[in-house]
Each structure stands twice: as C-alpha cells, then as structure tokens.
Amino acid sequence: MSHSCSRFVRHLTLSALSCAALLYAGHLKAHAADSCEGTKVKLVVRTIHASGARGGEAQQASGESTISVENSLTDLKPKLAMLPFTSFRLISQREEEISVKKKESIQLPNGQTLAFRPMYMDKERVGMWLSWKDTDGSDILNTRIHFDADESVLTGTDYRDNEGRILAIRATKTEPAKSE
Amino acid sequence: MKGSQSKELSEKQQLLLSSYVDNECSFFSRFFAERLVKTSEEAQRFVNNLKNTSQACKAHIASNDPSVDLWDRIAQRLDGEERAAVYLGQRKPVVDPTPSLMEKLLSRQAVIGGLSGAAVAATVLVFVARPSKPGEILPVYTGGPVAAHNSSAFHQAALNNNTQAFGNQSAMEVDWMRGNGSFKIIQNPTDKSAIIWVRKRPFASSAPPQAIKATPTIRVLNEQGLDVLPPRTAK
Structure with a gap:
C-alpha cells in the first residue's frame, strides 16, 4: 500500500508541476498579448513629389523661405527645407490602422509599394519595419527604425531627373476616445 | 478496460x-x-x-507433515552462526535504505524527462511571448543622434546626452537598412528626426541590393559635423 501511495504521489507531483509550468507560460503569453499585441497603430503615409533641384551652396542657405510647399505639407516644411528641391507637392495620403506585429502593405501612386510592420508602440516611441519597393519589386529601402510617436519620418529617393519622391510616415497610437 | x-x-x-x-x-x-x-x-x-x-x-x-525434523536443522544453523561470528564477527542487520520522496522522484528517468520537457516548453513560451522592448533589439551601434544601441541603459543615456546637446531633440534609431542604392542621412541639428535618402544606382534593377548595417562608418556626429550631410548638400 505504501508503494502504491508513493507512486501515486509521484504521478500527482509530476502532473501538478507540468500544469503549473504550462499555466505560468500561458499567463506570460496573455500578459504579453494584453500589453502589446492588442495595441492599434494608426499610420499616415504621405507621398510627396519634389521638383526643382537646387544646386550650389546658395540653395539651402536661404532655408524655408525659398521652397514652395502645399498647405497640407506645412508641418513638414522644416524637414523638407533640408532637401535640395524647391517645390514639394502632395501626391497622396494613405491612412492605415493596424495592430502591432501585424504586417500591412499599401500601394503607392506611382506603382511602388510600402510594406510595414509595427513592432511595438508605447507612449513615446514606436518601432517599425519598413519595406519600400520599386515598381520592379526591388528594395528601395528595407529598414527597421525607431522613432518618436506622432512624429513624421521622412525617406526619399531619386525620381527621374532632378526630381525626388518622398515618403512621410507618421505613427500614432490609436485610442478609443481620440479622433484624428 | x-x-x-x-x-x-x-x-x-x-x-x-x-x-x-x-x-x-x-x-x-x-x-x-x-x-x-x-x-x-x-x-x-x-x-x-x-x-x-x-x-x-x-x-x-x-x-502435509514435514518429513524432516526442522528443529535439528535450526539447531545446526545456530551453531554454524556462532562459529562464524568468532571469525567474521557478529552479523549486522542490513539496513534497507528507504529512499526519500525526492530520491524516489528523481530516480525515475521518465519523471526527470517529464519535468525537463515541461521546463523547456515553459522557457520557450516565455521567450516567444515576451514583448519586444526598444532596449532588447540588437542593433549595431552607430552613436550620435541617429543611433543604434543594444541596451536600455545606453539608450537612455544616449537620449539624455542628446537632450543636453540639442535641447529636446530625440533620436531616430536605425537597426539596419538595405536597398538598391546608396544611403545618405540628412539631419538638421534643430530638427527632431533625420531623412534617409536613397540614391539609386544607374541600373538599380540589375544591381544587387546593398545592405548596410548601422556601423560606426555612418555614425552621425552633430557635434563635429562629420559624416553628416549638412542641410545644403543631399546630392
């Protein structure tokens, strides 16, 4: 009887430990899901066409006053002034709401595509993977960056002669009470 | 059953x-x-x-009555034990070591295997389910305002340094980037983030993609202006 009891105790102990381990792991996974994966990120992608190449040292010396920027791009004027172009025109603006760690892909006006995956989003910072592909499918830019939430990140590339194509990407944490 | x-x-x-x-x-x-x-x-x-x-x-x-007188055999055995005790010493009872509960548990290979399997499964789930944090990503260090780092403490220190140097400026951090052209990072010391400019190669579609890690070679040092394209030159 003592032998059977000891065997029973062994079986019971093993089962209890296994269950405890699985429950703990499940709790951690649920905690991770609650803390990060349920977060929604609102991504605003603006495609900007830049023209009027500026050359020489005199170009940027004049700063923002010499560039022409649409009203919808006023918030980006200080950044756009750093580029060697005189005219900036908004081509398209896309807004996507996506969950953290989910991948999304959008089509840009000129046939290029932008794929992105927010890795995390907290109060101040956002981490994101971006893949900007050209019309032939080649990578213009494939990167993983971290930047301030609600701030625009700019990336651009050459487009035809003396022109450029710029993407302004801004990520905002979606909250139920807020509206854009 | x-x-x-x-x-x-x-x-x-x-x-x-x-x-x-x-x-x-x-x-x-x-x-x-x-x-x-x-x-x-x-x-x-x-x-x-x-x-x-x-x-x-x-x-x-x-x-059945035993045909053998067992009392004689018992007496013979007792005499034999006494004689043996003279030469070999008294017999000591063998203490049957009763294994403790832990020893019983650990003696079983299957139990050990089960515990190990449960521990491994829990560890794997812990690492898989753990949310990623900025400090846990393993970027290549570049330093400066456009920085990649590999520890939360360093990240915070870098931000503090940048804040002291440039006011409320915060860093855009790049873990890695690759593309079909050359990269240029354009940053204005008064602005909050940098612009990543990709300069395409003449035959970009046929050229192999250039992968660049955020190595010290593209470190952005606003203090000295080294390796940084000033706002006036992006091309």
Missing part, C-alpha cells in the same frame, strides 16, 4: 486481477480492478478462482 460482463477477460485484465489478489497493485490499479470485479461476472469468477487456488495451496501445505 472492458466493461462487458459476458466477454472473456483480456490478458491485461487477468494480470491486473492477479496483482490485485496478490495485493501488489498501485492505487489506480486497485481502483480499476475493483471496478472491473464489480461490473464483470467473468472478473468475479476469475478472482474467486485465484483466491480458492491460493487457499487450497496453503491448506495443502499445512496439512
């Missing part, structure tokens, strides 16, 4: 009932055996036969 009352017992059931009659089964085995006896007439018959056979054997042994 077959609960049918009319079917014959399987070999497994017969072994279970035999161990039950001999009082050599575990707690669960005893439970299953008793339930089988209650539900199956064949099992009852089997158990009764075993008990009857056991009793018959005992009775047969008890009824």
Whole structure:
C-alpha cells in the first residue's frame, strides 16, 4: 500500500508541476498579448513629389523661405527645407490602422509599394519595419527604425531627373476616445 | 478496460486481477480492478478462482507433515552462526535504505524527462511571448543622434546626452537598412528626426541590393559635423 501511495504521489507531483509550468507560460503569453499585441497603430503615409533641384551652396542657405510647399505639407516644411528641391507637392495620403506585429502593405501612386510592420508602440516611441519597393519589386529601402510617436519620418529617393519622391510616415497610437 | 460482463477477460485484465489478489497493485490499479470485479461476472469468477487456488495451496501445505525434523536443522544453523561470528564477527542487520520522496522522484528517468520537457516548453513560451522592448533589439551601434544601441541603459543615456546637446531633440534609431542604392542621412541639428535618402544606382534593377548595417562608418556626429550631410548638400 505504501508503494502504491508513493507512486501515486509521484504521478500527482509530476502532473501538478507540468500544469503549473504550462499555466505560468500561458499567463506570460496573455500578459504579453494584453500589453502589446492588442495595441492599434494608426499610420499616415504621405507621398510627396519634389521638383526643382537646387544646386550650389546658395540653395539651402536661404532655408524655408525659398521652397514652395502645399498647405497640407506645412508641418513638414522644416524637414523638407533640408532637401535640395524647391517645390514639394502632395501626391497622396494613405491612412492605415493596424495592430502591432501585424504586417500591412499599401500601394503607392506611382506603382511602388510600402510594406510595414509595427513592432511595438508605447507612449513615446514606436518601432517599425519598413519595406519600400520599386515598381520592379526591388528594395528601395528595407529598414527597421525607431522613432518618436506622432512624429513624421521622412525617406526619399531619386525620381527621374532632378526630381525626388518622398515618403512621410507618421505613427500614432490609436485610442478609443481620440479622433484624428 | 472492458466493461462487458459476458466477454472473456483480456490478458491485461487477468494480470491486473492477479496483482490485485496478490495485493501488489498501485492505487489506480486497485481502483480499476475493483471496478472491473464489480461490473464483470467473468472478473468475479476469475478472482474467486485465484483466491480458492491460493487457499487450497496453503491448506495443502499445512496439512502435509514435514518429513524432516526442522528443529535439528535450526539447531545446526545456530551453531554454524556462532562459529562464524568468532571469525567474521557478529552479523549486522542490513539496513534497507528507504529512499526519500525526492530520491524516489528523481530516480525515475521518465519523471526527470517529464519535468525537463515541461521546463523547456515553459522557457520557450516565455521567450516567444515576451514583448519586444526598444532596449532588447540588437542593433549595431552607430552613436550620435541617429543611433543604434543594444541596451536600455545606453539608450537612455544616449537620449539624455542628446537632450543636453540639442535641447529636446530625440533620436531616430536605425537597426539596419538595405536597398538598391546608396544611403545618405540628412539631419538638421534643430530638427527632431533625420531623412534617409536613397540614391539609386544607374541600373538599380540589375544591381544587387546593398545592405548596410548601422556601423560606426555612418555614425552621425552633430557635434563635429562629420559624416553628416549638412542641410545644403543631399546630392
């Protein structure tokens, strides 16, 4: 009887430990899901066409006053002034709401595509993977960056002669009470 | 376990009932055996036969007078033990070490394997489910306002340094980047983030993609202006 009891105790102990381990792991996974994966990120992608190449040292010396920027791009004027172009025109603006760690892909006006995956989003910072592909499918830019939430990140590339194509990407944490 | 009352017992059931009659089964085995006896007439018959056979054997042994006088043999053995004790010393009873509960647990390979498997599974789930944090990403360090770092503490220190140098400026951090052209990072010290400019190669579609890690070669040092394209030159 003592032998059977000891065997029973062994079986019971093993089962209890296994269950405890699985429950703990499940709790951690649920905690991770609650803390990060349920977060929604609102991504605003603006495609900007830049023209009027500026050359020489005199170009940027004049700063923002010499560039022409649409009203919808006023918030980006200080950044756009750093580029060697005189005219900036908004081509398209896309807004996507996506969950953290989910991948999304959008089509840009000129046939290029932008794929992105927010890795995390907290109060101040956002981490994101971006893949900007050209019309032939080649990578213009494939990167993983971290930047301030609600701030625009700019990336651009050459487009035809003396022109450029710029993407302004801004990520905002979606909250139920807020509206854009 | 077959609960049918009319079917014959399987070999497994017969072994279970035999161990039950001999009082050599575990707690669960005893439970299953008793339930089988209650539900199956064949099992009852089997158990009764075993008990009857056991009793018959005992009775047969008890009824037969031994032909050998055992008292003589016992006395001879006692004399032999006394003589042996003179040369070999007194016999010491062998203490049967009763293993502790932990030793019983650990002695079983299957138990150890089960515990190890549970621990490995829990560890894997912990690492898989853990949310990523900025400091845990393993970027290549670049330094400066456009920085990649590999520790939360360093990240915070870098931000603090940048804040002191440039006011409320915060860093855009690049873990890695690759593309079909050359990269230029354009940053204005008064602005909050940098612009990543990709300068395409003439035959970008056929050229292999250039992968660039955020190595110290593209470190952005606003203090000295080294390796940084000033706002006036992006091309």
